[in-house]
Structures are given as structure tokens and as C-alpha cells.
Amino acid sequence: MPQTTATPEAHETASRDLEPMFAPRSIAVVGASRRPGSVGYAVMRNLIYGGYTGVVYPVNPKAKSILSLRCVRDLQSIDDEVDLGVIVTPAPTIEGLVCQGADHGIKHFVIISAGFKEVGGEGVRREKSLKALAEERGLSLVGPNCLGIINTSPEIQMNATFATHMPRKGTLGLISQSGALCTAVLDYAQGRGIGFSRFVSFGNKIDVTEIDLLRSLAHDPQTRVILMYVEDISGGQPFIDACHEITRGDNPKPILAIKTGRTSEGAAAAASHTGSLAGSDEVYDAVFSQAGVIRVESVGELFDYAEVFVDPVLPAGRGTAIVTNAGGPGIMATDACIRYGLKIARFQDYTTKSLRFQMPSTGSWKNPVDVIGDAKHDRYRAALDAVTADENVHQIAVIVTPQMMTDVENIAQVIAETKGFCNKPIIGVLMGQVDMLPAVSVLQQHGVPTFTFPEDAMRALSAKARFAEWARRPISKYRRFDVDDQAVETLFAGELKEGRNQLVELQALEAMRHYGFPTVPYALAKTADEAVRVAGEVGYPVVMKISGPKILHKTDVGGVRLNLSSGEDVHEAFEGMIASVMKHMGDEVEIWGVLIQKMMEKGKEIILGMTRDPRFGSLLMFGLGGIYTEALRDVAFRLAPIRENVAAEMVKDIRSYRLLEGVRGEPPSDMKAVAECLLRLSQLVTDHPGIQELDINPLIVYPRGKGAVVADARIILKES
């Protein structure tokens, strides 16, 4: 019987302690320079003028001092423990310098210099060698080819970058694979008044990866929201596990990610359905979804979302109240609310009565609440008092358009005060720019997210509501079924020993059966008489298929017969089939016998599959059979192993899901049975890394309560 066990996370990765890197007591800057405009000068300037609270040692054999700091000739000459080495010298010198630093006891380095993998040729060799050095000596190394790192915490105040802006202090932690994006973001953030806790450009990430940095930001009390720009991620399951931990639990931190760059490496040389359908971008979507990471499309969207996430109050649901002084924008907000999956809250009677009493007769006391163009702050206050108290309201958007009599600053004050006592997200949509500036600054001072137009506001609120649901729901377990993994191991080993890596149907079904999948009743018959006996056991009508180690294309050699209803037919079919196969493939062909299967009743045909993605590992696929998968590419992916709830979600993820719910009077399909098959598949491919690809095609699914049955399967093993 299946067991539900609270096993520890399947892929636990040890968390690296990067605190000495982000809170060093002393920093050596190798390649520090007196020359303004050079990177070695910029780093020194940022550290000194940025108010770094520790000691800086500029390493420069030629200069006496830089920015009044006495230089040291080399790392060995520093008569102090150094926590962090920042290196900006040309690429060919780096390995030697890191070596020297390690000899001097430095464990953490930021390598800003470029000239590694990104330039190809010699650079690739250099990068490999540096990576090996870091591993060998147990060093932590950020970069190379990056902008550097920043920690705005008052105890540290470290800006170890060559950026031209020092970001202001805030609660956003940003990590980025692109240094140029960092410079652009710092400039943009300065203009928009956005503050950061930590800021890391990690470049070629030969050692410290985004996963290490995510775990480190998770432990930083200053960081409330994590922003990430990546072009690739460094592993599937470890990434999922790290993000899952960060975004769940008592103190969940949202992770907002931009992922760019499409690659087809994942789809290379795929022999299975699953393999050929798994484009890299769909895989990233699957990984982010399992990880609880919110994927955004642009930098603008990233900071729109950050605006609402900085406020730690999470909404209890999707019910949204809109208070507006203009009808048109109220409609825009309502549309956007629905488009992005929020709900227009249905007010309680008391709220409606209260609003009807206090609003002018031409206003609206339904949601959206229209306080009318001549509303001043007092009417906004009355409306906000009423809607914030309503239990059906989980978040509030307050729209202000600059009408002639609108006292925008006072209204902003009312919104800020409402936020003070109300434990629900509240945002201001201040429609305009010039006239709205004083109001914007009031809201910013009080930490109320502000937007110029309703659509961006609603999209961001919706992301927060969905994150709240993610953070709130019970943590689902990895379910382990009681299976015969040893039998499967033996089966695979036997095949590989015979030089076969593509399993024929019989063996694939055997493997499925050992893992508790419901399979079509079947048995192998070696003689015509045995065939008749077996057919009687599995039950008529039956299907007969030739079985032999080399017979892959059974139909072509007359090796398949369908819908046989009597012993006589079976007997005759057996003889005929053997003769036909031998005629086509020669008398010497190895025949194990004939596979007799019960011919299954019609049901919905589904495909389950797995392919090994070179970057992420075991990728599970689910889709409806036939045209839905092949022509419409309507499939869902997840990385194995999957938690119990993930299997259920995956089924709902396809566009054609409604067909499984039952249309045109059909009963709904047995989704629970499908989800269980997905979990068993997840266990099978996780237990047996030797499986390269696998397709269950079709899995026949019956109406709810009637189960599902594996009708055919293929398994391809890694060649040993």
C-alpha cells in the first residue's frame, strides 16, 4: 500500500555562509588605482565615500596612497586578517592573486575583472582553472566579469562596486547576472527613489551562484523582497528547494525574477515526445512555478511588483475594493482587477448602508465606490473607513484623479492614515504627474505603494494576492509508494547487459507494474494453447502483440492483432502472427512469445512522460493524447520529484483541462488516478537515474472513481 511519509526534502543543498563576504571587517582592493575613471579608483571611491565601516587595504605596488589611504605592495604585506578580497586587475593575473590571497588566509573574493568565458578561447581555460582553484582551496568567489557587491546595512555600508551611484538603503535585495543591467537599475532606482538592502552582480558565477545568493538573502533581516535577473539557473531541484524554503514558512520572502535568453540545448537529440516538447522557456516556467518564484517580463514590471511587495502585509484573499473619484478610471480598474485574477469584493450589507448614508446621491455605494469628482479628503475618509472594515475586502485601491476641487495632498494623508490602522494592503493610484507630486511624496513617506494608472496597480496587487495564497497553503509532502524498486533495477541491468537500451513494451509494462501503476491485464504466451489460456484469464476481447528483443516495429511485420473474441480466433492469430513475423524478419529472429492484453474500454487518452534535461534533470510531462499533445502542444511540465499537490496542479495546467472536467454531458475524468500515476512516475524516475526517457502513451483514464490504466509505455535507458 502507498505510504505518505514526511521524508526530508529530496535534494537538500548545504547552505554556504556568505556573511563574511557581505559583512567583512576588512577588505583588500587588489588593483586599487589613483586614476579617476579607472575601475580600481571607482571601487576605492565607492568604499570610502560610501562610508564603509571596516578597514580598506588598497593593494598597489606603485602608488603610495589612494584617497589618503596608505597602499600596500601586495597581499602578503597586509598585517591583518582580511575577510574579503576585491580584484580588478587584468584577467591573466587573477589566478595568481587569488592564490596569494588564499595563502594569506582570505576566504572570500569578488572578481570584477572581465576576460573569462565571455571572450572565449583562452578565457574559457582561465575560468576553468580559477574554478578549480576555488574548489581546491575552499574559497567563495563572486564573479568574474561583474560589477561587484553592495550591502547598505548601517553597520556595514559597503559599496564594493564600480557603479556611479550608491543606492539608498531599503528592503529590496537584488541579484543580477548582468552587470550592465545593474548600472541601469541603480540609475533608474535613484530617479524613482527605490532603496536596496543588498545588491549583487554575480557575472559568470563560476563559484557563488544565484542559489547561494538567494539563501544568503533569505537570512538577511534587512531584505524583505528578493529581485533576480538571470539568463540561466544553475540547477533545477536545488533551485526549487532553495526558493521553496524562502517563499514559505513564518517569514516568507517573495522572489521576483526576470529570466531572459532562450536556448534550445534542452531539446537537443530528444527521441521521446516529452523530450521534443520541452522547450527551455517552458521548463523555466515550470521550475519557477514549483519554486514559488514570480516571473515578470520587464524591469518596469519588476519594480511595480516590488512597490507592493515592500509592504509586508499580505492580503487574506482576492477580494478587492476600489474607491475612486471618477467613473472611467473605476471601470479601467475593475477590468484590470478581473483580467489579472482578482475579485471585485461584494460588500457586506452594513458597508453598503454606511456608504449609501455618507456618499452623495449621484455616487456609487457599490464596488467600485464612486465618491464623485467633487470629493475632498473627508469623503475619501468616510469611504475608506467603511470599506476597510468590510470582511469581504482583502485589499484596497484608492484612485484619485486631479479634478478642480480635489485636495490631493490631504487625500494622500487620509490614505496614509488608513494604512496605519488597517491590516490590509492599500495602494494609491494617483492619476497624473505634475499636480500629483505632493500626494506621491506623502504616500512614499508612509510606505504606501503608488501607481500612476490602475492597470499596473491591479497587476501588482494580483501578484501579491497569489503570493499570499502560495505562502499560506499547507506544505505538501513528497509521497513515497511502497514499490519493488529492486525488480526494476534487475530488469534494467539485464537489458543493458544484453546491449539493449530501448525496452520493448512487455518490459516497460513490467517496470510500470513493479511501481504499482495500474496496467492493462497482460501476459506472455509462448504457444498457441497458452495464448488461449491466457486470453481466457485476462478476459475477452483481447489484443495480441508479438514480443521479442529486436522487434520494435510490430505492426510492420504483422505482429499486432486487435479485438479477438474467441479462443479459436486467438489460436489462429498466434500461429499466423509467428509465421508472418518469421517471414518478414527471417527464421532466426528471436521471439519471446506473444503478449496477450485485455482490450480496454474506451476512455480519455492521456500522455505522461519524462525526459532528462541536461541542465535541470528529470522533467515530467502531462498532456492529453493525440492532437492535443502533438499538434496543439498543450502540455504541462514539472521537475521530478514532485510534491503531492504539484501533481494535482499539473493536471489543471493544460489549456484543455475542461475536457477532463467533462463536457457535453460526459462525467468528469478520474483526475485523482492521473495524479497518482504522476507521483508514481516521479518516484520511478527519481529512484532510477538510469532512465533516460519514458513515455506512457496512452494512459487511459475513466470517469471519476473508475481509475486509469497504462495501455502502452516505452522506456529508454542511458547507454552504459
Next chain:
Amino acid sequence: MPQTTATPEAHETASRDLEPMFAPRSIAVVGASRRPGSVGYAVMRNLIYGGYTGVVYPVNPKAKSILSLRCVRDLQSIDDEVDLGVIVTPAPTIEGLVCQGADHGIKHFVIISAGFKEVGGEGVRREKSLKALAEERGLSLVGPNCLGIINTSPEIQMNATFATHMPRKGTLGLISQSGALCTAVLDYAQGRGIGFSRFVSFGNKIDVTEIDLLRSLAHDPQTRVILMYVEDISGGQPFIDACHEITRGDNPKPILAIKTGRTSEGAAAAASHTGSLAGSDEVYDAVFSQAGVIRVESVGELFDYAEVFVDPVLPAGRGTAIVTNAGGPGIMATDACIRYGLKIARFQDYTTKSLRFQMPSTGSWKNPVDVIGDAKHDRYRAALDAVTADENVHQIAVIVTPQMMTDVENIAQVIAETKGFCNKPIIGVLMGQVDMLPAVSVLQQHGVPTFTFPEDAMRALSAKARFAEWARRPISKYRRFDVDDQAVETLFAGELKEGRNQLVELQALEAMRHYGFPTVPYALAKTADEAVRVAGEVGYPVVMKISGPKILHKTDVGGVRLNLSSGEDVHEAFEGMIASVMKHMGDEVEIWGVLIQKMMEKGKEIILGMTRDPRFGSLLMFGLGGIYTEALRDVAFRLAPIRENVAAEMVKDIRSYRLLEGVRGEPPSDMKAVAECLLRLSQLVTDHPGIQELDINPLIVYPRGKGAVVADARIILKES
């Protein structure tokens, strides 16, 4: 035989001359006031301080002067011709004042006052009455319940609104159903430096509609791009025709629209598939698509698009070059380029050689061109010279990130100069805010669109490329087939006379046949012997269906038999069917006979349909049959009549279109035959407005060249 004729537009609407309204020589402001803060004061202030070049007559019986202008007691007292009356007095006074004005010869009015339909009750009555007055007296009336109108043309300089901002002069014409949105946009535009040609808040549009305003903006030489905010539109085909004219031809003007507000009025009481599937928002999508209107989702997006459309240069294709000084943003731009349907241009050999020669070795001379972080303006110039000369490049995005040595202002100058000589759209993506300000202002001075991040830039460029394709392609005709419309008219009249508005299959097929649809061979047999003869004529196997005016549910009364292969079977079936129907429905039931149809070969089943939308008129629908239409709601809509190319587009519009192209080795379906059926359907429902709803279900489609066949149809007539 079908004919292709160049008939004039099916629904030509007369264009109203609104020029006296936008360029009046004199304006009377009824309700002008001395009191700052009042609407009557604000309108006066905006006219006078805005520099209106004509004469203003403040109408106020109590005040002597307003802003130094001598007041007149009432409209009759003005001893001058008045071109425009602007009225701001309370709603109950309006009708009388308009009447007075009309008596005095005023033909154009802007009614700013609220208190009409939007307040319900008495307001609704007031609005109807005012509308009737305008029609009766031949007046043009903007409003009521609006902000007013603006024309920034130097010869006029009229700001007849109560807004607090006078927009700067520019080439955007904006019309909006929401006054509050206008105030917000004016404030926002002021901050972002956006200029307008004309600006119209049209409120409740009881007389002048968005269609009149669109035509008027089309004729305004100052207006280059039209922006529109609507909550509903005032008619389907007239809107499509107006927009089609504006967005095509020698001087096409793009129309960018925000449409908000969802309503279900269209779906009310629909008895057909088509009717029940036509949600109002899908219909708007269809209308906008036929009209060539670009629908946007938010005000931010609206102005992003406006930014690129203000530059009148249209691209010759989708090939896009990206020049960047940073890899990450280059990847972001590439992703966005592909996501929004643009293409990364493949450079000609000469371009690549030129770039290879001039770019540093660590750069990239492929597209995106990476000029590397240390690039100054000279390297940008070399790269831009090379890519702009390339024939495969149709538009160029130049990305600048603020690196230490980046001379942003000089680079902006280079971009501006490149725009001067290059007849391709070119935009600047200046990533940042503070450091980028000088560069932004250089580009703005030279009319180069600027963006902060690549995604918004690419989305806007893509909209422009698609608009260019729309504007360029040949104008498709309305095709007219030679049909027997008189026979259909007679058929419908006969049915209605008998009190029947729901046509049985036989009659629906007759109507189809008169309009040249390919139908299943069929004939009505009145006796068993005749049935056998007819079956021989249409060809075996046949289907038999009982036919009679009241027999709608044929299967339930034993009135359908399938797959009959011999005369004997047909004879027997006929007798049995008549007996069964009489048994179920009584001996008195009227039976016309039995419909004998050839049983068609299997093909793809398709649904064509039409429903009359209360707002838009004849709405055509196309979809695949069965679950695709019913469960997946994968259908396309267009308003009839449709042009030839629209029929072809409509077929490609559904998500499952690939299934018609042929999957799993199937041949492609005969899409040409389907398109022709859509055109015939368009003609049928346009010729016969008495058709309320129509479903052709299924239309069986065969492989390319093999045609399509109407297998069943139903027609519901409007009850007379």
C-alpha cells in the same frame, strides 16, 4: 458564377463637418463665471489665457465682466454670428439654452454640464429630449457630462475645457469618453512632455460620437496619431468603415484605443451557438481587428505606442537591428523582439564585415551588435552607419547603459543624426534615469522615441511594424456572388406567413442552396417508392430524416435513420418512419415527406454561424466543431459584411488552426472552400436582415481542392 466586384463600401456614413466646432471664429460661454474654482470661470480662464484667437462672449446676466471681457445678458443679445456655444449651467436649464442658441443661429454646442443619463431617472428623460432637439434643429452637440474640447493649432489655440492644464502643441489627437481620464492624461502628459493637436472629452455622446470625431481628426492635418478611450462604441460597421478609411490609403493615421467595461448585453437571450459564444469583449476585439485599430491595455502602453507612432516613418518589414553596449540588455531586447513578433534581422555579408572590422574583438558583429561597455559615441556611430545601410534591417533599437566611460549625451547626438538621414524607424533605449536625462532631452528635441527599458520599446516597435503591414496591404474587396436572393425572400416570407420563424432543416438547406453553398445532395420524398428513386439519384449510402413544419426534434420521434445502403432498406425505413412519427405525434401531424440525403464521407467538422448583436449588427462566427467550439470556446468573430481577405484571416484566427493545416500526416483542409462559405454567409445575412440567427453545423471540410459541404443548418427569423 461568383463575381468579384469593386462595389463601394457597403455601409458608407456621411461625414459630418465639425470644423466650425474646432475652429470657431466666436464662442459664447453660457454660464461664464467670475468665481475662481467654478467651472464657468475655468472655461473662461482657459480660453483667454490659452490665447484663443477668436472672440469670446461670456453669457452671464448678473456679472458685468469676467476676466476683463464685457458680459452679455443672454444669447440673443450677442450682436455677432456665434460659431460655438459652450454651456456649463445646471442640467435642467440646458435644453432651453440650446433652443435659444439655435434660434440665434448657433449650430455647434459643447455641453459640459453633468446631470443627464449618468444620474438616471429625470436625467435620462432630459438626455432624450436634448437629443431629439439636436436632431430636429440639425445641431452638432458634444457632451453632455464632459470636460470640453481643445484645439492647439496656432491659428485657433482654443482650450474650451475646465481642465487645469493647457496641453502643449503636438501631433496626437485624443478623444475620450471619460472626462476624468482626460484630466489625468493632461497632468501626466505635462510631466512626460507629450503634446496634442486636438483633445476631446465627449461624455455621454448624445449627438457627436467617436465615429464623427475620428473622421474629423482624420481630416486635421496637425493630427498624426489618434488616441481613443471608449467604454462602448456607437455602431459596428460604420465604426469599421470610418477606421478602415483613416488607417489605410496614402496618408494612413494609426488609431490606438483603450476599450474598457465589459457588458453581457450581447449575449442576452441567444438561442444559437453563435449567440451564446459572442461575449462583448471578443466582439470588440473582432471589430478593432477589422477596423485596423490597435487595442492597448493601459494608459502607459497607449503613450508608449504613441511615442513611436508620432514619428511618421513606417518600417518596410519586421527585421530589427539591436545595437547595445551591454550583453544582458541585448538579450532582454532580443527576447522581447521575438515575443512581440518582430524578427532579429540577419545582416548582409557586407554589414558583418564592416562591423567585424570596426568593433573590438570582444564585441559582437552579429545582431544584436555589442559595441561593449567602453564604447563612446564614435563606436556607436560606426555601428549605426553599418546597420542602417543594411537592407534586411527595417528598424533599429539603440540601447545605452550608463557605464563609466559612456558619453551618453554624445551618443544621443549620434542617434539623432542617424535618424536625420535614415528612413527607418530608430529608437533609443536609455537605461536609467538620472544619468540619462541629458541624453533623453537630446533625443526628444530631435523627435527620436525614447524608452527606459527594452521590453516596452520592442512592444511599441512591433505594433508599428504590424500597423505598417496593415496600411500597406492591398485593399480587399467585398465579393458579391450571383445568387437567387428572391427565392430566399419568398421562402422566408412564406414561413413567416405560416407563423413559423424557426426553419426546419429542409428549408434551411434550400436557402443555403439558393446562395450557392455546396450542400449535401438531398431531395424530399413523399412516398416510399419515391424515396427509393431519390436515394438512387443522390447515391447510396443515404440518411433519411422526417420533414414537417412542426417536427423539430426528429430523433425523439424515430424520424432519423442513418447509413441505408439498398432500395429495400430505404423502402422499409420510409414506412417505419412515418408510422413511428404518427405514433409519437398523432395521426394529424403534418408530414411533408422524408428528406433523403447522401451520407457524406468523413471530413473535418466546422461550425459557421451568425447572430445579430444588439449593438453591432450581424456577427459572423467560425470554429471547429464539437468540443473545440463548445468546451474550448475556440472561435473567431467578425462583423458582416466581410471583405475577401477577412474571411481568410478569420479561419487562421482560432487557436486550433493547426488542425486544419493537417497534422499527423493528414492533408491540409480546403481552407479556400471554407473562406468562400464565410463570404456567402456574409452576403446571405447582409441581404436578409430578417435572419435573426443562423448556424451551419456542421460544415464538412475535405482536403485541399476537395471542397466543403453543408451537412445541416438552422435558421431563425425575426418574428414579424
